[in-house]
């Protein structure tokens with residue numbers, strides 16, 4: 187029998203969830219796994235705050251040293267959020283030889299090298315399953331089950347808030363602002379939703395996923411990022427008519443030694459497994475040269491789903507004599523500045539002879555071939571009609587150059603949305 191003393195950094199949604207899971211399921215874990223966990227100290231900001239689970243008052247402290255410097259505490263679980271002071275506290279814990287288990291994608295992605303180096307130099311354990319997609323064991327799968335594969339692509343719905351918003355826009359034809367307001371009322375979106383809707387949260391997760399998948403550090407600053415705030419019901423509806431479903435995807439691919447890593451609204455064919463992932467669910471679709479395609483699906487957030495991953499890491503750390511480090515080599519990562527995919531282009535074009543020929547001629551000049559074109563609705567009061575083009579696979583730079591060269595008095599570009607998972 188083994189007893190391990192644990193300290194928490196933070197006790198909000200996730201911290202309370204972990205405490206609850208250990209309190210309510212700890213005995214079964216002990217019976218099944220032969221290990222018990224004693225929570226000794228919990229760092230919070232406000233000692234008197236009401237919490238969602240009954241936490242004994244004597245465990246709470248507002249002095250980080252009581253967690254970080256206590257020699258009895260072998261594992262520090264971090265769920266305070268934000269980049270600082272969380273990163274510095276994790277590094278301090280690792281430097282003291284303590285194992286760190288974290289749910290904090292922002293701190294980990296932003297300070298990957300410093301945190302991993304501290305773990306390496308001090309032989310300390312670093313576990314972070316909960317930092318990407320809550321309960322879904324995708325980090326464990328990439329690190330421990332797919333090592334025999336050259337992973338060629340990872341595509342994921344890795345932010346539940348945006349998936350909820352886009353799912354409802356698709357199901358109900360609702361406007362972005364209305365669904366966002368509902369999501370905020372339901373607690374599915376923050377009062378300031380920027381981190382989710384502008385793709386920052388997904389970019390942190392994609393940085394971690396792609397770093398592990400391709401064995402090279404993919405810094406979060408190198409990830410192309412575009413959010414969903416400009417998406418209109420018309421885009422969602424037009425996509426549906428082409429058999430496409432709109433998602434905010436994190437896409438990472440390795441082609442010709444270069445890595446593409448991007449977060450943006452993306453159409454997927456409605457028959458693709460990612461298209462069926464609705465509401466706040468997450469899914470990650472991985473392609474490996476030996477295993478082929480597979481998808482991991484489940485709850486990417488919430489107190490208990492996230493606690494499931496954190497406590498699982500805690501158990502894994504307890505069973506591990508020599509902690510694994512991320513299998514990432516020192517070769518610098520070459521980031522692709524252009525990529526090829528199918529493009530959905532919606533534009534308003536002057537309803538007069540020769541305009542469509544002008545557009546298709548411009549595409550041809552840049553080597554972009556058109557796979558279909560639809561004119562939607564009637565001509566508006568200014569004499570424009572909505573036209574949607576779907577290209578064949580084409581370089582993004584070429585598509586944008588072709589469109590930029592069109593005369594503004596004839597054509598007004600509404601949206602350019604990438605299509606993946608062909």
Ligand SMILES: NC(=O)c1ccc[n+]([C@@H]2O[C@H](COP(=O)([O-])OP(=O)(O)OC[C@H]3O[C@@H](n4cnc5c(N)ncnc54)[C@H](OP(=O)(O)O)[C@@H]3O)[C@@H](O)[C@H]2O)c1
Pocket residue numbers: 195196197198199200201229230231232233235264265266267268271289290291292316317320486487488489492
């Ligand atoms: N929420 C989810 O569904 C989810 C899912 C996956 C991963 N995560 C990650 O889990 C982490 C925590 O999320 P959460 O939703 O639990 O956040 P939260 O509810 O805001 O909780 C944060 C906790 O950290 C404490 N804290 C924050 N800054 C502190 C400081 N400077 N000093 C001392 N204590 C501090 C807070 O203390 P007080 O309580 O006293 O204010 C609070 O207990 C984040 O990294 C998040 O990205 C969350």
